Amino acid sequence: MSGEDKILDELAGKKYKYGFVTDIELDTIPKGLNEDTIRFISAKKKEPKFMLDWRLNAYRNWLKMKEPTWANIHYPPIDYQDIVYYAAPKQRTKLNNLDELAPEIKATYDKLGIPLEEQMVLAGVAVDAVMDSVSVATTYKDKLSELGIIFSSMSDAIKDHPELIEKYLGSVVPQGDNYFAALNSAVFSDGSFIYIPKGVRSPMELSTYFRINAAFTGQFERTLIVADEGSYVSYLEGCTAPIRDENQLHAAVVELVAHDNAEIKYSTVQNWYPGDKEGKGGIYNFVTKRGICAGVNSKISWTQVETGSSITWKYPSVILKGENAIGEFYSVAMTNNYQQADTGTKMIHLGKNTKSRIVSKGISAGHSNNSYRGLVRVTKSADNVKNFSQCDSLLMGDKCGAHTFPYFEIKNNTATVEHEATTSKIKDEILFYCNQRGIPEEDAVALIVNGYAKEILNNLPMEFAVEAQKLLAVSLEGSVG
Amino acid sequence: MANTTLEKNNFKENIIKEFKKFENHLNSSSLVALHDLRKDALKHFDTLGFPDRKDEEWKYTNTDLITKHDFHQDFSINTTSLYAKEIKKFFIPELDANIAVLVNGKYSDDLSNIKDDSNKIYISSFKEVRKKHSDIFNTHFAKYADYKTNSFTALNTAFACDSIFIYVPDGNKIKDPVIILNISDTKKPNTLLQPRNLIISGKDSSVTLIDLNYTVGNNHSLNNTVTEIFADKNSELNLYKIQSEGDKSFHIGTTQVHQEEYSKFNSATISWGGSITRNNLNSLLNGEGCECNFDGAFVLSGNQHVDNHTLVDHAVPNCQSNEFYKGILGDNSVGVFNGKIIVRKDAQKTNAYQSNKNILLTKTAAMNSKPQLEIFADDVRCSHGATTGQLNEDELFYLRTRGIDKKEARITLLFAFASEIIQKIKVEPLKNILFDMLHNKLKKGS
């Protein structure tokens, strides 16, 4: 409740408040991409040879691939040679403790409201902070390692746990899966790696905060979470970037592996810079996220609140392989001004008695376009599958678009697949009712939209839910009247 | 559908070559304007080629399985070659109707029975059109079905010849339905037929059309039909399409409707015959106050494949559309439902509803459902629902506790499921034969 108050209080200063630039010395390479770029990145990170080979292989694949055109998004061609593929804040390579973190970086995260000092930390959240290409700090590492939980930057994991990386990296999203995944596989710079050993429930939320700071820089992070038998982890991801006139590319890959009886809850609050009112600037967010419920009774749950980016292209998916596995997708996607979002999920049912649930809430305002695109596939071998999908769209104003593109491919007669979708606007009667109780239009809209998204927000851990509500209110700015 | 080793075919090249032959058969008095249109369509067909499955609109229907056959169109067909008694079984008992018969796409004067001579309705071949209503024909022909982007429409337009023109002048309400009996004579192998129909209902008029598709003979055939419908202000038009062709028949049917203010278009598309069937049904709601109802049922067995592909395009405010499709899939059959609703900018106060429900009877049947909403106006009410599942076990059990055996109980429930669509048809004698057909199909299938 107190969170909801805060939102309304903070509605006054509604601008993209994460749009500042940190002035910090950078370790960077010139724009452009070729095999030498990849060798440079790999060498810089002191990677073992298998990693370099893996990257080069991905790069060669990528050269043969074409950018996808099927999504309902439009943008000028991206010049992949006009991007900086490595930029890192100059910093001692490895920190012994957080006090050694460059003060400018620490200040950046303070400003973002992300606590890096453990004593100040929100109760029970371990944070990995990634700025531009590299992880700058990981908190609570020691406490977690006592339980055998590995929570580290991807760069460290490649050096410290090469056997796990070699086994799992690319096992869910193969290098050649799609154009952006291939590019990421070639040039990914950092990200988070999590391994939860057998039978361990992570005692705290694990969180990565991604920050794009440098200009003309692409961010290509790679996240891998492996939950071994009977384990549980809840992971949160947040993203921001400075206000810049040019578009910046973000092409991440996230892979989740849940073994027998394991559960992974993955929550995202995506608030990359969305561009200005005229649609200038903003992040191109082309992300591949996929999890596999490899073991029996495993569960993967994606929750996302998407308010940022000028373009969003992402479909967090679950491959339901183990018997009785459960896949869930809860999404709120809000677009305003000239934002475009084409987002949804894929639930691929391979195993018997697998279940999936999809709840998507789209909100379009301004001149934006918001598309839900989702696939439910039931293969021949998957008996007694159950799926339920609910996709709602809310339109605000008559210059935006809301689109729903669900696909159902059912090859087993024991499946029960149900889908419902609605498109509507906020009714004048509801607004008047709120007005009559003294609530002005803009606040009433924020209230109603948060109510509309309630089912999704309830799935987020408390701290994130508050942030997500605020973000929705902020994103609504200028959409009323 | 997983036939990956397709033989290379020359169907496209051959059919383009045959255009010369076709020209020679055309009457020399052929309208210049129409023929220019044909040539333009052929050019577009050449550029477009046949769609493959990378084309989002053809994701679930593999046209290679059709176009691998080298089909030929018989331009010199003698329509009396079919004995009247051979097609008599396709007539609907106890129904007073005007019957227009097409054999392999060509209008047959001998077989048709146009009893209405009151000048309230004109039913004729394209040839006759030139004498009487060439202005109306020219205003509407090829204006709605887009041959520039759709290759099957382009192919049809290139060879458009002696099919049916129906015109209901303003204010005329036609009581007796018009049957378009669309016969594929497949006694010769690899027959291509390309019926091309133009139907105009004038202001304040009303008419009911029954489009029956049947096959005689037992060879492969491709029926590539295009029907254009113009429903003028305040007119009401019912179109019931029954697709009951043979096991070796391929059917690509495109119906493009253009609706003006306060017009009402009701359709039912019933498919239970054919090998691969694609029913394209599109309506452009171009005037305020329109109503558009698409209903459809498909009951499939064996290796049948039916793809219902619909588009309701709300271009203006204050219209409503309803779409309701139901499928029953047995054996190794595959069903596709692709339903798109577009609500254009400014098409406020639109009410659009869409539903697709399917029952899979076997482990080897499959259903692909793709309902889509594309909404660009805010003051609208749009929703869609889709379900795929099996027969309700509780209902089945309930019937069995009342002494009905399992097979009969299944048939009863499936019959009830599909008959909901047929029930909406307003022509009783047609409804009756459809119920019979449904019952027979279910009896055989389950």
Next chain:
Amino acid sequence: MLTIKNLKANIENKEILKGINLQVNAGETYAIMGPNGSGKSTLASVLAGKEGYEVTSGEVIYEGENLLDLSPEDRARKGIFLAFQYPVEIPGVSITNFMKTSINEIRKYNGQEPMNAVDFLKLLKDKAALVELDTKMTKRFVNVGFSGGEKKRNEIFQLAMLDPKLSILDETDSGLDIDALKIVADGVNKLRNKSNAFIVITHYQRLLNYIVPDFVHVLHDGKIVRSGGKDLALHLEEYGYDWVKEENKKAVTS
């Protein structure tokens, strides 16, 4: 408190209110009765500021100010409350959250600090008890899945929470059984005091057995055609509206 002078209003160019005159004083309760289509609900909507109504002439003075110049939310903040005939559903927004937002908006307008959580919860509990509303209900989404009676009780609960100066009850009795009616009326009676006023709009007299009005006005064809004390309501109950209509017709034709 409120003076309505010769108020005329249209909906879609059709004149519904044809010259209403009404004086409302603090501490008093007014019943507005009339047959269907007489303009009762239109009057309520115009006073609350609903869009779609065009005021063609006349004025409404509320506490010395021209009411018709104010936005709906400002009218609410100045103490006008409309209990809706058909309260809307607001999915995902709990009654608690809704009321908190509402109260704090009104407080902000009056230059007060937001109410703290403890005080708010106390208020919520007290007022829920007053209208015999289970506090569990306040956790539910506004009117979502409520029965007709629950919706009306929720309106009176909100009235109690916001403590308005002028309350307009638009057909609050419609769709209520006798028990629900009593509870609603009890709630209203407890809230009546020297400094507030109520306008009770109703078709039937039965609500007025429980909320006893100081004045009764009969609305017919967009005009107040009869005024009197509570006895007028009883008379209407007995003889129906036809005699009013007849008399009015005579008055017009003569």
